[in-house]
Amino acid sequence: MTSTLRTLAATSAAALLLALAACTATPSPEPTPTQATAGAGECAGVTVVVDASALELEDGDPSQETCIQTDDAIAASDALDQADVTTEGTVDYGDQVVCRVNGVPAEDVALPQPDGSDYFEACEGMPAAFAYWSLWVQPEGGEWEYAQEGLSTLQLQPGESLALLFSLNGDPGAPSSIS
Numbered sequence: 001m002t003s004t005l006r007t008l009a010a011t012s013a014a015a016l017l018l019a020l021a022a023c024t025a026t027p028s029p030e031p032t033p034t035q036a037t038a039g040a041g042e043c044a045g046v047t048v049v050v051d052a053s054a055l056e057l058e059d060g061d062p063s064q065e066t067c068i069q070t071d072d073a074i075a076a077s078d079a080l081d082q083a084d085v086t087t088e089g090t091v092d093y094g095d096q097v098v099c100r101v102n103g104v105p106a107e108d109v110a111l112p113q114p115d116g117s118d119y120f121e122a123c124e125g126m127p128a129a130f131a132y133w134s135l136w137v138q139p140e141g142g143e144w145e146y147a148q149e150g151l152s153t154l155q156l157q158p159g160e161s162l163a164l165l166f167s168l169n170g171d172p173g174a175p176s177s178i179s
Contacts, residue, residue, distance in 0.1 A: 042067075043068075043161075044067070044069055045067055045070040045071075046070060046074055046079050046156045046160055046162060047065060047066070047067055047068075048064075048065070048066045048067075048068060048079050048080060049064070049161060049162065049163040049164070050062070050064045051063050051163060051166065051172070052166045053166075053172070054167060055105060055111075055166060062104050066082075066083035071158060072158070073155045075151075075153075076135075076147075076152075076155070076156055077151045077152055077154075079156055080151065080162075080164075085101060085102060087100065087133075087164070088101075088123060090125055091124045091125070092124060092125045093125070095151070095152070096150060096152075097126060098151070098164065099127055099133070100121070100123060100133075101164050104166070105131070105166070107120060107121060107122060107123070109121075111128070112168070112169070113128075114169055119131060130169050130170070131166075131167070131168050131169070132167060133164050133165065134146065134164075134165050134167060135150070135162070135163070135164060135165075136174070136175050137156070137160060137162055137163075138163070138175070139157075139159070139160055140159030140160060144161075144175045147162075
């Protein structure tokens with residue numbers, strides 16, 4: 001029980017850190033990226049990954065990988081816009097906490113809790129510690145790491161990748177490598 005509480009506390013702390021880091025917004029220059037579907041891991045700009053595979057939804061996996069062509073740094077929020085990825089925040093924290101990505105998980109989707117009961121995400125406060133979106137960055141040729149800033153302040157360089165990963169009951173623990 002103690003390890004479960006520690007895990008829940010650590011997950012909640014990580015989500016809160018992401019939310020607080022996103023609170024300071026600075027304007028960013030407007031690059032002129034164009035959208036293209038990423039293929040074979042080749043992207044001459046920034047790769048945007050949405051991984052919702054943990055949800056196993058009836059109407060298919062809404063995961064996607066998109067290459068945003070840019071020669072300049074781009075704000076993470078702008079990269080998501082270019083990739084046609086929408087995020088929804090919460091009532092308590094606004095867009096500083098990501099609750100849904102492209103409408104997933106929908107409010108009527110039952111998410112299995114560790115105890116076997118169902119949970120329905122209403123996006124009122126912090127998402128449940130066992131079912132949440134996390135933000136990751138992968139430098140060119142590097143490993144995935146939790147983002148140290150939120151969507152509104154995070155700047156991405158060409159060659160980097162950005163991932164929004166939905167984890168359910170700890171799975172997956174990190175984004176898959178882009179091939």
